[in-house]
Amino acid sequence: MINQQRLLEAFINMTRIDSPSLAERALADWLSVQFSALGCRVREDQAGSMIGGNCGNLYIDCPGSLPGPSLLFSVHLDRVEPGHHIEAVLGEDGIIRSAGETILAADDIAGIAALLEMVRSLKEDNRPHRSIEILMSVGEEAHLQGIHHVRPDWIKSTEAYIFDTSGAPGIAVLEAPGHIRLDITITGKSAHAGIEPDKGISAIQVAAVAVNAMRLGQVDSETTANIGSISGGGETNIVAEQCQITAECRSRSQSRLHEQADHMEQCVREAADKAGARAEVRQTISYLPYQIEPEAPVAARFARACAQIGLTPHYISTGGGSDNNVLYRHGITGLVLSCGMQQVHSTAECLSLRDLLQTAQLAETLAIDPV
Numbered sequence: 001m002i003n004q005q006r007l008l009e010a011f012i013n014m015t016r017i018d019s020p021s022l023a024e025r026a027l028a029d030w031l032s033v034q035f036s037a038l039g040c041r042v043r044e045d046q047a048g049s050m051i052g053g054n055c056g057n058l059y060i061d062c063p064g065s066l067p068g069p070s071l072l073f074s075v076h077l078d079r080v081e082p083g084h085h086i087e088a089v090l091g092e093d094g095i096i097r098s099a100g101e102t103i104l105a106a107d108d109i110a111g112i113a114a115l116l117e118m119v120r121s122l123k124e125d126n127r128p129h130r131s132i133e134i135l136m137s138v139g140e141e142a143h144l145q146g147i148h149h150v151r152p153d154w155i156k157s158t159e160a161y162i163f164d165t166s167g168a169p170g171i172a173v174l175e176a177p178g179h180i181r182l183d184i185t186i187t188g189k190s191a192h193a194g195i196e197p198d199k200g201i202s203a204i205q206v207a208a209v210a211v212n213a214m215r216l217g218q219v220d221s222e223t224t225a226n227i228g229s230i231s232g233g234g235e236t237n238i239v240a241e242q243c244q245i246t247a248e249c250r251s252r253s254q255s256r257l258h259e260q261a262d263h264m265e266q267c268v269r270e271a272a273d274k275a276g277a278r279a280e281v282r283q284t285i286s287y288l289p290y291q292i293e294p295e296a297p298v299a300a301r302f303a304r305a306c307a308q309i310g311l312t313p314h315y316i317s318t319g320g321g322s323d324n325n326v327l328y329r330h331g332i333t334g335l336v337l338s339c340g341m342q343q344v345h346s347t348a349e350c351l352s353l354r355d356l357l358q359t360a361q362l363a364e365t366l367a368i369d370p371v
């Protein structure tokens with residue numbers, strides 16, 4: 001049975017182990033010991049060395065005796081700042097908060113603790129369960145860096161539950177946008193701004209014309225776009241030769257995502273051509289959108305598990321990307337599930353012990369689902 005005290009202790013222990021993005025080694029090593037002691041196979045890929053971190057993504061295999069394909073459970077090892085020397089305290093109101101001026105790191109320790117307790121409980125009770133694969137990614141908070149180097153050949157499951165979103169248990173994300181980043185460099189021509197300004201081509205003016213022509217903000221019901229930064233030029237007496245723009249667009253529709261990125265690129269090219277400047281535009285697909293039907297088997301299993309432990313499933317769509325977007329590209333259909341964390345990425349972050357307990361119960365119920 002899920003053991004609340006053991007779960008709470010594991011949660012508090014893990015929040016104490018510093019685990020910033022790209023330096024997840026200590027937490028990964030602690031978890032490897034725990035899961036190995038439970039008879040699971042733990043492997044680590046090369047993601048760490050590829051992203052400049054000290055640790056790769058972890059893959060934990062826990063074979064089960066129930067028939068049916070294995071299920072993937074996924075979390076991330078890293079946390080945002082200020083996340084060093086966290087001291088988690090359970091209040092009399094049943095809420096866990098950080099005592100100091102740090103985050104709590106319930107994002108994503110709540111998910112990790114729930115999965116560890118799930119395996120401990122299943123093993124302790126000798127309970128038949130599906131074969132379980134657990135993926136723990138690194139660098140998730142740093143633009144999903146670790147998951148981009150995931151080894152899909154190390155994962156057998158085609159259905160996944162990613163324990164990594166805010167709110168009381170019962171929430172599932174069915175839809176998330178894709179994301180394209182644009183890095184733009186405009187090169188004009190420098191000239192003395194007082195003596196012969198007409199001989200120059202201002203890269204900054206070209207950038208202004210280009211940005212002004214773009215559709216930005218909430219472009220349509222499923223698409224957004226934004227300029228992140230503009231930089232360039234130098235002294236006021238020189239017509240600016242160079243200007244850099246960073247921008248992004250997101251859409252829940254893959255075709256609209258590409259259309260919007262191409263539209264932004266086109267605005268830059270037209271403005272540059274008209275002024276006689278040169279434009280370099282690099283589009284980088286960070287991740288593609290996904291959309292899961294509520295009738296899909298992965299969602300149906302979630303709904304069954306919720307019903308069994310008295311939760312009402314609540315389906316949402318989100319504006320942000322997660323490891324799930326990348327897994328989806330590898331043919332894995334996953335739901336991002338809430339695991340009790342609240343007000344994440346702030347020093348007000350908190351987690352109710354009851355929600356943590358229910359998250360572990362939900363995970364276990366998914367793992368013993370016979371269908």
Ligand SMILES: [Zn+2]
Nearest residue numbers: 076107108164
């Ligand atoms: Zn997270």
